Amino acid sequence: MNLTEAIKRPTLHEELVDRLRNLVVEDALKPGEKVPEKELCESFGVSRTPLREALKVLASEGFVVLQANRGARVATVTRQELENTFPVIARLEQLAGELACDHMDAAAVAKVEARHQEMVQAYQARDRQAYFQANQEIHQALIRGANNDILEGHHKLLAARVRRARFMVNLSDERWAEAIDEHERMMQKLRARDADGLGQLMKLHMMNKFAAHIKAIDDRSDNLGEG
Amino acid sequence: MNLTEAIKRPTLHEELVDRLRNLVVEDALKPGEKVPEKELCESFGVSRTPLREALKVLASEGFVVLQANRGARVATVTRQELENTFPVIARLEQLAGELACDHMDAAAVAKVEARHQEMVQAYQARDRQAYFQANQEIHQALIRGANNDILEGHHKLLAARVRRARFMVNLSDERWAEAIDEHERMMQKLRARDADGLGQLMKLHMMNKFAAHIKAIDDRSDNLGEG
DNA sequence: TGACTGAATTATGAATTCATAATTACGTTT
């Protein structure tokens, strides 16, 4: 055992990147808006240099777009981008499911079981907030259980990139019931340590989730007469 | 048709990020070395501000690691990281293969065919340089053919991250012959527009490539007595 | 009144400066 663990104090730079990314993901900065450098500097109490460094990083992650001599704007997530991102996330989740079956220990599986029960209860109570929370924790636990930093990192970025889309659409009752059922089957595969099975289900679950998402967006567009 | 296409002059920032990343990928800056801020500033003719911005981006991409108050070092690609990265790339290639079958037009397929022939000829001439070149172009064309920017971007990053590993190991004659055979079968699937088939083969091809890679590394370690 | 011109203002990109942390060099002590 190593007693001299490296001290992990987050640097100003990382801190700024995280805070800024959250502003975008949590929708405090709206898509298309220009990023108010000055105000952010004041509210964070830093000068422009570290803030701009953070913006460059966020740009490389796709959360903002830089326009030469015109600063940064919050990236808009287009329909096309959603459709491109979804399958990639689905494949990463598939891989994660396979690896998680092999790598998670009993304690980790038990934790997922617990979250799963919480999620089912949230569903029965029709508590969307609690449902989303438990749902996200389950997926995170499975990704984490895959024990693959690269996979986790890329998944995290992609998931954050489309998370904002969640604010846009409501989960239909029908889809909600389906999702619960899919999760139930996923748990069965996990208990049985059926790696390929869990992977397949997770991929399918994601693609279904995304299809419902896209459908909800389309329906709303129709209502607004946007073709 | 739009005659007023936006002028795409690469900004100093992007230019720097690309140049620096190339220094790492092409092994001009060796893993573990500290990044010589001063010299790079002089050789690029820029001040520290934009260079450091670029370093932050490279850090988020994983090519360098930042140590608080101790600057940047070129990231070392560990065995563990290779083993984590390979399966992720393989899944992305699988998805790319499936999408490419659906999206590539006849001209694009013809181009891949041509590169494939060049690659086979390079193999027959045992011209490793030409082989690697053609091989990479084929994979890039298939990824591009998937017509999915998100997929392409993440694949590009991951591929660049492990590309340096190519410098470390030699392709064995046995594996070389296998690889050619796998590519031949991939072409058949592409011609037949068998999306799932091509995806499966591309995943398999990647995993085989990586297994050979790992084996070569292990063999060399054995020779050096590194256990 | 509305579109155009050009000066004033502001925002942006990049260099420079400054405070501080880390490293090195040196002298002291045992």
Place this chain on the structure above:
DNA sequence: AAACGTAATTATGAATTCATAATTCAGTCA
């Protein structure tokens, strides 16, 4: 001579400054 402690030097992170590009706004002319 080796190890420790301290001063000098260097490197780093971040603020500030500066030159330039973009935007705004007032004034002019059709």
